[in-house]
Amino acid sequence: xxxxxxxLVVVVLTSMTLISGCGFxxxxxxxxxxxxxxxxxxxxxxxxxxxxxxxxxxxxFKQSPKPTYAYLSIESATLAEGIRILKTHxxxxxxxxxxxxxxxxxxxxxRDMKETFDIFLRRRDFQGIAWIAVGEPSAEGILxxxxxxxLPGSNALFNIFSNEGTESAYIVTTYxxxxxxxxxEAGLDPxxxxxxxxxxxxxxxxxxxxxxxxxxxxxxxNTEDTKFYNILSxxxxxxxxxxxxxxxxxAIAANNIKVNYKIxxxxxxxxxxxxxxxxxxxVEESTERxxxxxxxxxxxxxxxxxxxxxTHFLKLLQENEVDPLGFGLRYKATRLxxxxxxxxxxxxxxxxxxxxNAKVKVKSPGVIE
Numbered sequence: 001x002x003x004x005x006x007x008l009v010v011v012v013l014t015s016m017t018l019i020s021g022c023g024f025x026x027x028x029x030x031x032x033x034x035x036x037x038x039x040x041x042x043x044x045x046x047x048x049x050x051x052x053x054x055x056x057x058x059x060x061f062k063q064s065p066k067p068t069y070a071y072l073s074i075e076s077a078t079l080a081e082g083i084r085i086l087k088t089h090x091x092x093x094x095x096x097x098x099x100x101x102x103x104x105x106x107x108x109x110x111r112d113m114k115e116t117f118d119i120f121l122r123r124r125d126f127q128g129i130a131w132i133a134v135g136e137p138s139a140e141g142i143l144x145x146x147x148x149x150x151l152p153g154s155n156a157l158f159n160i161f162s163n164e165g166t167e168s169a170y171i172v173t174t175y176x177x178x179x180x181x182x183x184x185e186a187g188l189d190p191x192x193x194x195x196x197x198x199x200x201x202x203x204x205x206x207x208x209x210x211x212x213x214x215x216x217x218x219x220x221x222n223t224e225d226t227k228f229y230n231i232l233s234x235x236x237x238x239x240x241x242x243x244x245x246x247x248x249x250x251a252i253a254a255n256n257i258k259v260n261y262k263i264x265x266x267x268x269x270x271x272x273x274x275x276x277x278x279x280x281x282x283v284e285e286s287t288e289r290x291x292x293x294x295x296x297x298x299x300x301x302x303x304x305x306x307x308x309x310x311t312h313f314l315k316l317l318q319e320n321e322v323d324p325l326g327f328g329l330r331y332k333a334t335r336l337x338x339x340x341x342x343x344x345x346x347x348x349x350x351x352x353x354x355x356x357n358a359k360v361k362v363k364s365p366g367v368i369e
Contacts, residue, residue: 031092037139039105050082105139128177169239170207187328254281282364290365302360
């Protein structure tokens with residue numbers, strides 16, 4: 001027994017001499033990448049322009065009232081090559097554990113998204129919960145914009161998409177894992193928020209979105225359509241609805257929104273998508289005095305306007321042959337699957353009739369009385 005123990009100790013000690021040191025590096029030896037930007041170039045040999053935004057640690061808040069960032073940019077044949085070459089441009093080891101935002105420039109949108117995003121899906125140091133967005137006109141310009149409201153220890157882009165800062169029905173939030181799912185899943189098209197900057201005020205504007213089809217840019221949603229997408233996808237339960245009827249103009253602050261729908265395909269009849277939308281809210285602004293006796297009239301007028309606008313939005317998606325709401329996925333999930341299910345949906349979607357029933361209930365005229 002003693003010989004066996006001695007032999008085991010010798011083997012363990014010998015093995016320890018063969019083990020190299022661990023890959024741990026002190027925090028002052030790391031460069032923390034907080035955002036990644038990808039733009040396209042006209043150089044066929046180097047089609048990518050990669051930009052990394054690194055957080056630079058500073059002193060106390062009083063010493064540095066504004067956050068400090070460093071930027072690394074390079075043109076390369078692949079994104080992997082670009083990252084490895086950028087490591088030679090700094091004395092720090094690039095750490096992507098805090099890279100929570102990936103921005104795509106307009107110049108890269110016409111290319112194959114699956115090819116562009118391949119590295120982000122394969123490398124384990126890119127988080128699946130990173131946010132994806134489109135930067136206009138370029139990703140590099142977006143990353144190098146430092147808003148006046150940005151403070152040490154925070155990041156403006158993080159606050160926009162995390163709901164920890166601003167909350168808005170006009171902001172679409174798309175995670176890397178969800179974007180990759182939409183890229184490969186038939187019946188659910190990818191959608192990304194658009195980030196723009198203002199030259200004078202140096203601020204972000206994030207109130208539009210873009211829908212992709214077959215990995216390429218297809219439909220750009222304006223501000224109102226972006227809000228309707230968030231409502232119908234139930235990503236946002238708070239929104240505003242403006243109603244204009246003759247000389248009356250009033251706005252409703254909706255604080256409770258529920259959406260449900262089903263796809264009906266009766267034999268020898270036109271397929272129908274029946275959607276019910278229930279909205280509850282209060283009057284936020286009005287051009288005339290609002291009394292409790294008029295709430296039913298306000299509710300009726302708001303229901304008519306909401307029904308027309310949501311129907312128009314659904315037809316807009318249909319006309320452009322895009323499906324960010326996942327109607328095709330719902331259809332396949334509620335039918336007996338066969339090899340022709342996807343082809344069936346492709347035939348049905350252009351013929352689909354939208355039967356929208358929007359019910360808006362105004363609960364209060366506000367707190368003026």
